[in-house]
Amino acid sequence: MKQIMIGGMLPASEIALGCMRISGLSDREAEELIRTAVESGINFFDHADIYGGGQSEEVFAKVLARTPSLREKLLIQSKCAIHDGIYDFSKEHILRSVDGILRRLRTDYLDLLLLHRPDTLMEPEEVAEAFSVLRESGKVRHFGVSNQKPLQMELLNRCLPEKLLANQLQFSLCHTGMIDSGINVNMQCDPARDLDGSVLEYCRLNGVTIQAWSPFQYGFFEGVFVGNEKFPALNAALDRLAEQYGVTPSAIAVAWILRHPAKIQTILGTTRPQRVREICRASDVTLTRMEWYDLYKAAGNRLP
Numbered sequence: 001m002k003q004i005m006i007g008g009m010l011p012a013s014e015i016a017l018g019c020m021r022i023s024g025l026s027d028r029e030a031e032e033l034i035r036t037a038v039e040s041g042i043n044f045f046d047h048a049d050i051y052g053g054g055q056s057e058e059v060f061a062k063v064l065a066r067t068p069s070l071r072e073k074l075l076i077q078s079k080c081a082i083h084d085g086i087y088d089f090s091k092e093h094i095l096r097s098v099d100g101i102l103r104r105l106r107t108d109y110l111d112l113l114l115l116h117r118p119d120t121l122m123e124p125e126e127v128a129e130a131f132s133v134l135r136e137s138g139k140v141r142h143f144g145v146s147n148q149k150p151l152q153m154e155l156l157n158r159c160l161p162e163k164l165l166a167n168q169l170q171f172s173l174c175h176t177g178m179i180d181s182g183i184n185v186n187m188q189c190d191p192a193r194d195l196d197g198s199v200l201e202y203c204r205l206n207g208v209t210i211q212a213w214s215p216f217q218y219g220f221f222e223g224v225f226v227g228n229e230k231f232p233a234l235n236a237a238l239d240r241l242a243e244q245y246g247v248t249p250s251a252i253a254v255a256w257i258l259r260h261p262a263k264i265q266t267i268l269g270t271t272r273p274q275r276v277r278e279i280c281r282a283s284d285v286t287l288t289r290m291e292w293y294d295l296y297k298a299a300g301n302r303l304p
Contacts, residue, residue: 001041023052
């Protein structure tokens with residue numbers, strides 16, 4: 001498994017395991033999943049306090065409790081800010097949330113804390129105060145955000161003592177908005193619309209690692225495109241390259257993300273150990289420029 005430097009500071013596997021769905025696993029199933037991920041080269045695990053109503057973190061903690069030495073080998077990330085149908089970046093909520101996360105994970109610290117989606121009522125000074133308390137107490141080592149535009153990040157950075165390391169964004173072969181506008185510059189067409197403030201270029205310029213969530217989804221949780229009859233051209237291209245490289249179509253879909261020079265970290269959401277093994281082989285595949293663009297076009301995108 002290749003590694004990347006998150007925010008230029010935190011060495012991590014370029015593929016991570018997202019733990020949103022593990023609350024429905026038995027203790028045995030969760031242990032098999034996590035051990036398979038580690039054996040496949042994954043050392044980075046993504047959580048959020050709302051996943052499974054907090055139960056995903058508790059299930060994960062039970063696995064770590066059986067092998068305490070495993071904690072120091074892993075990087076654990078969690079997210080906070082969503083509760084009761086609102087977004088809350090208040091100092092009080094952030095501090096209370098982190099205490100709950102640490103209690104459920106049975107750990108003394110988080111390697112990375114992300115603010116979960118933007119809060120338009122954010123007071124950056126208040127967030128900075130919360131981050132300082134968490135940093136000085138040793139509860140959180142690094143910070144980031146999810147689904148934020150560049151100027152939202154800049155507003156935060158103005159008050160923070162250290163830069164944000166990561167921005168978690170939806171990105172896949174069928175969710176390509178953050179690259180479409182950069183390809184269709186100065187064109188009068190729908191893909192030319194810049195809906196995210198050139199967040200891809202901003203993150204590259206400022207050393208912020210993009211974490212791609214839902215790497216197999218199209219739309220907003222509308223379904224998986226791999227093996228879906230709605231995407232015949234894309235699946236034909238995925239199948240062809242999968243056979244060529246001796247991996248699965250899902251691994252090719254991840255290899256497409258990993259091929260981008262922005263060094264995007266991909267967050268897997270599967271709970272099936274065999275799929276984790278198969279998809280992690282994407283780290284051994286380096287698509288050519290022609291193959292990358294062929295997949296982009298097969299997904300329904302046109303080059304100007």
